[in-house]
Amino acid sequence: MPPKKKKGKGKKKGKKKDDAQLQLEDKYKRTMDEIEALKDHLATRKQLSRKANMHSTEWKKRMSDVELEMRDQQDDQKAINADMTRQYKTMQTDMGLKIHTLESELQRTTQQLRRVEAELTITVEEKKRMNFEKDREIEKLKHNIYTMEKEYERILLEALGSLGDKIDKARISWGDQSTMIQAKNKHILLEFGLNPLYI
Template sequence: MPPKKKKGKGKGKKKKKDDASLELEDKYKKTMTEIEALKDHLAIRKEIARKSQAMGNMMKSRMADAQKDMEEQKADQKAINSEMALAYTSMQTTLQLKVHTLDMKLMQTEAKLKETEKKLRETEDEKERITREKDEEIEKLNLNIRVMRKEYIRILDESLNSLVSKIDDAKSNIKLGNQTIQAADTRNLSPFCDE
């Protein structure tokens, strides 16, 4: 606040002028100081605004770079997704083809297995039939052997009995011949000599 002016007479006017001049000068100095302070404050604000502007520009540039990087990543991601989808589709097609091929091989193998099992059953049935026939044939041969054995035993018995009978007859003839010889000896006649 400006100082209060004293009212005075005569000398007071001169003093008034000096005071007014001093007051004006003080106001001027004060104003100049304020102007300088405001200039300094304005310079600081301009510097802050300039720094803020530079920071804003830098941030905009970084934001643009980040946006560009993000768009590039999106494009890369889209390309990767596209490649992965293509690879997945290709892999799925390959797997389906493999599954189909394996199914076909399985069906062929099952058909061969059924055919082999059928042949095995037929072979086993044939083996059993042949075994039965052979067993029957063996049984017939064993029966024939038993019959032939009995027949041979009968023939041998008859032959032996006939031989025994012939031996007995020969014995009888020999005894008879011996008796004849003895009787001839007693007569001094040899049955083998001619008279």
């Protein structure tokens, strides 16, 4: 059997033991509470860490997608720039050819215009000369016609005058001959005993 405890001193020792036990339990409880709190905090931290990792992974994926998209865009931009550069060079070459062709056509047209203008000037001068010569020839012909008309008029007047003189001379001569013939006929009628006044 265990030895009996003394009442006086035993109560004090028991009370001290209970206080120590309480303190120990309280400390243990506080420790367990702290442990639980730390566990909760750790769990929260883990959860936050997982979320952070998930967000980080998601953002890394997004960044990777963005970088890939940017590379694709850069490749597309390079292809577009290359195509635009090619089109620009082609357009510039075509434009240069068109400008050269237009300049050649302009030069040829300018030369043709100058030649036509020179020919037109020559034609105008030739026409003026021909009109002048024609007018001069017309004036010459008019003068010749006027001169011929005057000459024909003079000749006609002279001919008419000469014809008039001839007619007058012929009339005088025919009058004389008529008088002689009448006298002769009268004489013959008288010889036959006829009166000329009754015939």
